[in-house]
Amino acid sequence: xxxxxILMRENRYHQIKAVLxxxxxxxxxxxxxxxxxxxxxxxxxxELGDLDTTSLASLVAGNVAATGGMAKLIGEDEFPTLSHEGxxxxxxxxxxxxxxxxxxxxxxSSLGLVKxxxxxxxxxxxxxxxxxxxxxxxPGARSALPFAEITDEEIDSLFFHA
Amino acid sequence: MxxxxxxxxxxxxxIVYYGPGLCGKTTNLQYIYDSTATQAKGKLISLATETDRTxxxxxxxxxxxxxxxxxxxxxxxxxxxxVFYEASRKLxxxxxxxxxxxxxxxxERMDANIESLYNLEENLQVYGYDLMKxxxxxxxxxxxxxxxxxxxxxxxxxxxKGEPVIEAVxxxxxxxxxxxxxxxxQVLTELRKS
Numbered sequence: 001x002x003x004x005x006i007l008m009r010e011n012r013y014h015q016i017k018a019v020l021x022x023x024x025x026x027x028x029x030x031x032x033x034x035x036x037x038x039x040x041x042x043x044x045x046x047e048l049g050d051l052d053t054t055s056l057a058s059l060v061a062g063n064v065a066a067t068g069g070m071a072k073l074i075g076e077d078e079f080p081t082l083s084h085e086g087x088x089x090x091x092x093x094x095x096x097x098x099x100x101x102x103x104x105x106x107x108x109s110s111l112g113l114v115k116x117x118x119x120x121x122x123x124x125x126x127x128x129x130x131x132x133x134x135x136x137x138x139p140g141a142r143s144a145l146p147f148a149e150i151t152d153e154e155i156d157s158l159f160f161h162a
Numbered sequence: 163m164x165x166x167x168x169x170x171x172x173x174x175x176x177i178v179y180y181g182p183g184l185c186g187k188t189t190n191l192q193y194i195y196d197s198t199a200t201q202a203k204g205k206l207i208s209l210a211t212e213t214d215r216t217x218x219x220x221x222x223x224x225x226x227x228x229x230x231x232x233x234x235x236x237x238x239x240x241x242x243x244x245v246f247y248e249a250s251r252k253l254x255x256x257x258x259x260x261x262x263x264x265x266x267x268x269x270e271r272m273d274a275n276i277e278s279l280y281n282l283e284e285n286l287q288v289y290g291y292d293l294m295k296x297x298x299x300x301x302x303x304x305x306x307x308x309x310x311x312x313x314x315x316x317x318x319x320x321x322x323k324g325e326p327v328i329e330a331v332x333x334x335x336x337x338x339x340x341x342x343x344x345x346x347x348q349v350l351t352e353l354r355k356s
Contacts, residue, residue, distance in 0.1 A: 005163065005164035005165065005166050005353065006163060006164070006165045006166065007166045007168070008165070008166065008167045008168060008169065009168050009169075010168050010169045013167065013168070013169035013170075014169065036163075036165065036257075037256065037257070038163055038165075038176060038256055038257025039176070039221075039237060039257070040163075040165040040174050040176075040237070040257075042165070042167075052204060052205055054204045054205075054223045055204060055205050055207050055221070055223075058207065058221045058223075058237065058239075059207065059221075062209070062218060062219060062253070062254075065253040065254075065256065066218070066250060066253065069249050069250070069253060145166070145353070145354075146166070146173070146229075146230045146231070146232050147173070147229070147230070147232075147350065147353045147354050148354060149354075150229060150230065150350065150353075150354050154229050154230070155229070155347055155350045155351065156347075157227070157229075158226040158227045158229060158234060158346075158350075159226070159339075159343045159346075159347075
């Protein structure tokens with residue numbers, strides 16, 4: 001693998017969740033999701049209902065990748081924000097380094113408010129994720145991986161039902 | 163890139179099915195989706211054209227089980243095989259943990275297989291990946307058709323580094339789970355090494 005795995009410890013997870021909770025409250029949003037650019041969901045906070053956030057994360061990453069490709073074609077590095085406005089529900093996406101902040105909101109909020117609040121917390125999220133990346137790269141973190149001592153039998157056991 | 167969440171005790175990995183147009187990448191995913199228990203899978207998302215050709219990607223999350231208290235989830239993606247979707251095909255490889263190359267065994271698709279394999283190596287290099295170091299499986303698909311190249315010939319032409327080679331008929335499911343298992347096992351073994 002070109003890069004090692006990203007390890008998110010519980011304290012970082014709760015730190016990020018707290019930031020998302022604050023953003024959701026301040027922006028009157030329905031839901032806030034943090035996704036990495038590869039399509040992995042990092043954390044989510046809000047009214048999930050029956051929303052499939054795994055699929056949402058994958059599609060957001062695809063969307064950002066596609067618009068990033070368009071940006072490069074016209075000489076831009078990337079488009080730092082994307083907004084999709086529907087009749088009832090809307091989505092605002094902020095690109096913060098290698099993470100994507102996704103806010104789902106309805107008519108209890110507005111695009112302007114969501115944009116403003118997202119921008120206000122983006123630096124905090126960027127710093128938290130930079131810490132996660134730094135912690136993931138330390139030799140101690142790697143040796144403490146849950147899979148560091150996994151046996152071939154344990155790997156094989158995953159496939160009994162497949 | 164593998165993402166390990168200690169709070170939700172989950173390990174997420176990304177596997178991409180690559181290959182020339184109409185080789186059966188989406189059929190692989192469709193079979194896995196149809197054959198997997200509801201609780202182990204999420205939705206199968208297909209971003210396809212009106213004629214059901216993959217436009218951007220197909221995606222499905224698959225949960226294999228628990229190891230050392232961590233749920234192992236694989237995110238399976240396909241790329242669009244058609245040559246002119248090069249820009250979007252490249253994007254899907256970002257953050258990949260393992261690749262399945264689905265080769266079309268028919269004689270007339272040999273050139274397309276070779277072109278797609280070169281294209282894979284080039285596109286991996288864009289993200290700093292080396293096919294020689296990446297978990298990788300070669301699937302020889304469509305073995306049920308009459309005009310197929312013998313497996314040893316196809317293997318000698320397409321095998322890059324002694325990777326597992328699996329014969330398949332994705333439309334009936336033959337070899338589909340063997341392929342997935344072969345790549346997933348390499349990804350987990352790689353994780354142990356890291």
